[in-house]
Amino acid sequence: MRKLLILLLFVLLCAPCSFSQEVPNGNIKSIQLRPLAENQFSAIVPLGTVLELSFDDLDADQKEYYYKVEHMTHDWKPSKILSNQYIDGFQSNIILDVNNAFNTYQNYTHYSIKVPNINTIITKSGNYVLSVLNDIDEVVLTRRFVLYENTAVVGVATSRSRNTKAYNTEQTVQFSVNYPTLRINNPDQEVHVSVIQNQNWNTAINGLKPQFFRKNQLIYRYINKSNFKGGNQFLNFDNKIIRNKSMNIVKVERKEVYHNYLAPFEKKDNPSYSYNPDINGQFVIRTIEGADNNTEADYAMMHFNLMSEKIHQKDVYVVGAFNNFELTPENKMSFDVQSNTYNANFLLKQGFYNYTYATKDNNGTVSYGDVLGDFSITENEYTVIVYFRQIGGLYDRVIGVGNSYFTGER
Template identity: 30%
Template sequence: MKRWMTAAMIVCAMAAKGQTYEAEVRSNRVGALEVRVAGERLSEPYIELDGGRQIEIAFDMLQPEAGERLAYSVVHCDADGRRSALAPMEYMDGFNGLEVDDEAPSFNTTVAYRHYRLRLPNEQVRLKVSGNYAVEVYAEGHPERVLLRARFGVVEPQVEIRGEATANTDVALNRDVQQVHFTVDTKALTVRFPQRELKVFVEQNGRPDTRVGDLQPTSIGGTRLGYEHDRRLIFEAGNEYRRFECLTFRYAGMGVERIGFVNPYYHVDLRQDGPRRMYVYDEDQDGRCFTACSGCGEAEREADYGVVHFAYASDRLPGGEVYLVGDLVQNRFDERSRMAYNEASGRYEAALLLKQGYYNYGYAFVPDGERRGRMPAGDGSFYEAENEYTILVYYRPAAGRYDRLVGRLTIGGR
């Protein structure tokens, strides 16, 4: 059995060599995927190498099956998210195919599920190098049938990053965009050719579609590299994320219009959204979400599921599609996050089976043939919006075989 599993993993690895690994739910049985630093409710999924912290990957399996066992594999990735050239024994102590054994059944919920939790590194798996990592979870014995993917980063701090995001940009002042400027000091590294040995990325609010890479320094002074006045680092400012909370089905929480039960699910109708032509200040969490419920002692097991209905009033927007945005859909533009236009009601609509909790979400218009989302037509973009920008610096010397993640900085911008 073990020999068969090893062969299957090799075949899967060869088939997946060219793909990009991002957070992804690949089964409609998977719910409430959260990837964070263990012990922190809202955090970016980055830890330091041998720093004593763990990444926690939590999720539910709906419609649990008797005797079902889940396993996981850890994949080391290059800066661009593709599988690196390293063999598992080179980037970790331990084995792939181990069981996800921290699990418990739901309690007193209308929708039955089993809650799973995986923390890395752990007693069986130690991560040996820095860089991007992906975890694939699948039914034991079937690594080719991936149920979900989680992505996180392990940092070995070797560079100093300082930066800011400002509305004073190279194209406008206090308008609808924000620009990121930053410096990287490599004094702890021997970097002879920074244009080739360093890979630098910037992304907004953890959204892969906003990620900008292949950045080159605009100035070099000793060990200090400047990334300033680069128009690729001008981002649409947008507006604050919208929010709703559903902690119980007994009454409507913030952002909820009504709640009803249609067997077998509770249905949660959110208040209808539409274009916002003014900046709306709100203390959002930049697209994040987390599980919570009213009057329960252990939300991970006691929070229930309901079908949440989203509605965005708008004329049909030609030349593209409208998608939901946020951690509730892993910031992916796919069939799960795509909204359908209802001609009768004159609005875009979507329905997701979600676990009770606090949610940030937004809307993005993606033009046909493109991968980057933007504010839907009529929805304003405002320099006052508070966004997060994550700067990642990778290092690979001339003879290196993988991209070391040597620096990370997250800054706020408005």
């Protein structure tokens, strides 16, 4: 009996934490975590706001999936507070809103859950990870979201870089934090900030310290440390009509599913800024061939074609909010020596999509400007998140959030 207890204890101690065990699953598609309001894409919202997580499983077999909500620190490590300290109700529960696709060539099951809900009421501001687990507790997907208080007012201003070397390629974010009702004794230790461009956490700037102090105000006026590459306007396509050519789709084939071929994009040695309205890398699921976008929008095999000489010692990827701006094997492009083109194809649900091309070198350094270029006049969205934890405090509050839309100074 003693040996059995020791063995069980060993298994429990060695078992990996669920939040870090995301199981790659190519059948999970069209993941969205957004407010209920139409055309709202950010999962950084006031405490109490309802967010909806939705996704499709192409296995189409109505699996039992569970969601789990976990509080995190400002730097996205597991918080030390217990779940009953930030949730009134259940931290984890089954996803009940499950529907099969209707009248589509690609079979799938659509899942959705709203958080908070009657069973899971979140009581604290902060960083959160929302995970979806299968029936054997494997994590199949995770998404970040942030709930904030309106305790501080965050003023954000953006401009072209003031550094002459980066004046044409980078943008500067400067901001102030006004906290009339808080007592902050040591801002360097108690306050942390994150600056995010276009809802892409992969390029977030962290670790900035306030440069100037006034009564109940912190000022951040960095010239270089808060600079972002400007990038270029996102490319886009719209296949709400999956059977016919449409915006930037030049060829359609009917196979096991519809195949949509995008117009080739030519990489130039000296790219230029090209203005076209975009939604900063986001996507919208929609079809005009059915009444319900969730279950009647079909999937198409999208073919991307980049005309370019081989970019030596770098891999090329297609990225956007549709894959959380991640560089994965599925969206990695292959190079065709004969045609001097990079190609990639993968399934996407009908809708309007923004996307761009990213490169990664042998050291793992990612660039979003190698193909389309970086320009300081590109339109971008910036978000500043302010965290506060008093000395001896238990968790990182989010006391305020500020936004700025850089509209492109010319």
